[in-house]
Amino acid sequence: MRARLAAAAVLLIVSGCGASDAPDGGDGRLSDGTSGPALSGTLTVFAAASLTDVFTDLGDQLMELHPSLAVRFNFAGSSALATQITQGAPADVFASANAAQMAVVTDAGMAQNPTVFAGNVLEIAVPAGNPGGVDGLADFARDELALAICAPDVPCGAAAEQVFDSAGVAAAPDTLEEDARAALTKVELGEVDAALVYASDVVSAGDAVEGIPFPEAENAVNAYPVCALADAPNPGAARAFVDLVLSGVGQAALGDAGFRAP
């Protein structure tokens, strides 16, 4: 019985990648000082969902430089990613949206010396045209508005609590969203008058959403750490990706996406 179960379980496990050192075939040149031997195999990057657009672009750039390298991404909530990594999911790089979830991985001894590569601050997101007439954090106390903030259990919610506390605003949200993306969706659909999300989320939503920065946001700057994992199947590629993120190219891309420098 047990043997049969094990056999069935094998089918469910997505096989990891086998990294191999291919002979140096390309020119190995990388802009902005990030250069090295040609990379090959598969690079698996676990990254916070808010990084989806930027990291996909950066991954494409890396693949252009190393044609025999395939970059795969697993974008999800940072805590889900941390759980997957500590449960043994084969990953080369972990980029978290906060220090706490990175700590879960480093405490488990699966990564060392994470580097903060970006910061993200909260911004008020309102539907195009701002139907609720929202202009500052104080509007989150208005009962008649439909308001979304993140649940305190997730990083953007913890940050929201922090800014409301420091601003002395008694927020009256209608919903505590499971992540910033879900809150943003409700803004995009026009179902809430305002949501508290990250500046990068507002940029990613395009014209449907307007962002309103507010000074209290500085009290809760969210730091994004990244690191190559200790058991990375493709350590060379992992190093190269982390370097790219930290490079001028990477930082410029992050800036365009609404992130700020660390």
Next chain:
Amino acid sequence: MRGARSRTRVPAPLLVPAALAVAFLVLPLVGLLVRAPWSSLGPALTTPGVGQALRLSLVSATLATLVSVLLGVPLAWVLARSAARGRTLLRALVTVPLVLPPVVGGVALFLVLGRQGVVGRWLFEAFDLTIPFTTTAVVIAETFVAMPFLVISVEGALRAADARFEDVAATLGADRWTTFRRVTLPLVAPGVGAGAVLCWARALGEFGATITFAGNFPGTTQTMPLAVYLALQRDPEAAIALSLVLLAVSLATLLLLRGRWLGRAAP
């Protein structure tokens, strides 16, 4: 080989897959039980939000089941008995919520019943009524996702029921409505019961459509699955504890129902 015994013995080609199925379904539950933080279970469960979420889950799932029965049984009758054209298409449409990712279902509900939705906008402008982010929205989201389970099982029961009983009732002076109430419905009651249980269970576990359309606010829209999901972001052990509560309550309810209500129908 004694006859009496060989009748109850399960043939090996059935036994092995059946045992595998049991293992497949039960082992994750065992995993939860093994990993459960038994020592911290007490504190986790007495957190004020938990009772609230549990109560909301039970109430909304029960309301969703009631709505599903009231609307779904007549729909099942139309699918099983009427000769209306386009029935095949109708049946396919009814099963859409089964294949639709629940989150998409939640967005779809917004597009109809949201403040900017086709119907919702009118409700808002005419009556100042908004549905999203209310307990009503929870019930609507759960009904949307769970009703097909009821419709499909009741339709199956109606098809299996002997339609000649309805002929007999007609010759005894019963019009179609009386026949439905006094003959058809009692005949398919076990099917309605099974469908309602399935529907209730699905509604109880509903997550995606609910968190999208109703949002998540303790006391009004935060059901147990939402509480479990959010606890998982912060404290996986608390999430396991909450899951166990949900499991225990739903299993207890189902066993009770089966014993008292479905048990009587099945000989």
Next chain:
Amino acid sequence: MTLDASVRLRRGALDLAIDLRVAGGEVVAVLGPNGAGKSTLLRVLAGLLPPDDGRVAVGGRIWDDVTGRTHLLPHRRSVGMVFQDALLFPHLTVSDNVAFGLRTRGVPKAAARVAAAGWLARVGLAGLGDQRPAQLSGGQAQRAALARALVGDPALLLLDEPLSALDARTRLTVRAELRRHLAEFGGGTVLVTHDPVDAMALADRVVVVEQGRVVQAGTPAEVNSRPRTDYVARLAGLSLLSGTGWGRSVRLDGGGVVAVAEEAAGPVFAAVRPESVALYLSRPDGSPRNVWSARLVGATPHGATVRCELAGEVPLVADVTATAFAELGLAPGVEVWATVKASEVAVYAR
């Protein structure tokens, strides 16, 4: 309460065209093989199936009139119907089953219960009213179904193979009871059956239906003694021979001549009962004028007799005693001589 029906209906392979008249208090058996359209006819009379064309009227009231665009829904017709399976509602008690028709017609609960109890007593089920249908035997269930159909005093009673699901012994007793209840019933009764015994025992008149058409009608005795189709003849246990009358003989269509006792002319049937056919191993001498050579092709024990099927110039069925069958050493394939007295042959116009 006279039923006056003229029903035309096409459904799949069935092409039904039947005219039927049943007087108040009369029992008419519709006899026919499976697929003849008997049950379909009953469904039309009950209103469960609208006819393509025709008219159904009961006691002067029009139930169906296709040209007049009248179709009375089944629950508005004063009918009682009993099916082959009793079809008692399994979720109701026996008493509630019987009271069902009264309740739907607005009779108060208490009164309906009293009436149901009365009818249960009449059909011999007194005291079983609180039972569930599943607790009844087949015969009891069919009695309850009859009570349920009759309790509302319908203008028309429709019985669809009411005895065929019962075992042989129960069928005898229920048939006898049914006969008594039908005698007391004032409305018309249409009994659909494929069992000639039911038809003979219960009906005042028999209508034989084959392939959607009435092929013969008359009293049970007439139909039994003078069958007009092979189907009826087989049911009556007769050999049916068709031919042309020529003085005191009939020239059969299939060849051969049958001597008869009376003068006959034109197209006629000659019917021979199996017990009037005698078998011999060698050609008998003496009086019988009908002697044919034949070969035994089938033999079926039938109580103390053996029914022998004969092939030859004149196809016949003969009943011989089991003893004679053994003494003659009969077996399929044996060549025999068959004789029939001219006075034993019934002749009637086709």
